[in-house]
Amino acid sequence: MSFLNRLFRLAPSDELTVVTARLNAKVQPLDRGEIFEDPLADWLKSENLGDVLGGGTQLIEEPFGIEFCDVEIGLSDASDDIVARVVAKLEELRAPKGSTLLFDDEARPEVAFGRMEGLSLALNGTDLPEEVYANSDVNELIRMLDEALGDAGEQLGHWEGSRETMLYFYGPSYAEMERIIRPITDARPDTQLSRIEKIA
Incomplete structure (x- = not known):
């Protein structure tokens, strides 16, 4: 550490x-x-x-x-x-x-x-087809998710590792953020094999 x-x-x-x-x-x-x-x-x-x-x-x-x-x-x-x-x-x-x-x-x-709950979205950076990475834009994804969340939450942090990029969202309810985010990540090619976890 x-x-x-x-x-x-x-x-x-x-x-x-x-x-x-x-x-x-x-x-x-x-x-x-x-x-x-x-x-x-x-x-x-x-x-x-x-x-x-x-x-x-x-x-x-x-x-x-x-x-x-x-x-x-x-x-x-x-x-x-x-x-x-x-x-x-x-x-x-x-x-x-x-x-x-x-x-x-x-x-x-x-x-x-502390009052806010946290959600981590881990984006797979190694196991998707090359054309998916070539056509993906993480900033566009963040804008889409923030817009979809509205008052339910927002992306405040990130971290880039060798295999994953982590996006950290915070809002009043983890369950509500997951309810909004999961259908989007299930549908997009660049968020396949991603993981959603509660962090606060």
């Missing part, structure tokens, strides 16, 4: 308490910043609560790809009320179920949070 893509790390001041949001979200570093870090930092600063100090993405061996991502937060006040507000903001930003807020103070219990 390797912990990669820690893009930046601000030094916390003595006045800040560091907490880590371990997000059960399979997103790339740039997506992590756009979806979670940047809007969270803007909100923290606007409320005079602190700032985002850094972030990282945990990669694991194939075929699993991304395991989770971390967002490190410096809080000027880490009382239970403020922590509850931070958790509520992360859930507003679509934090998936299975996420956890961790404290440097090991005596303080972690806080479980």
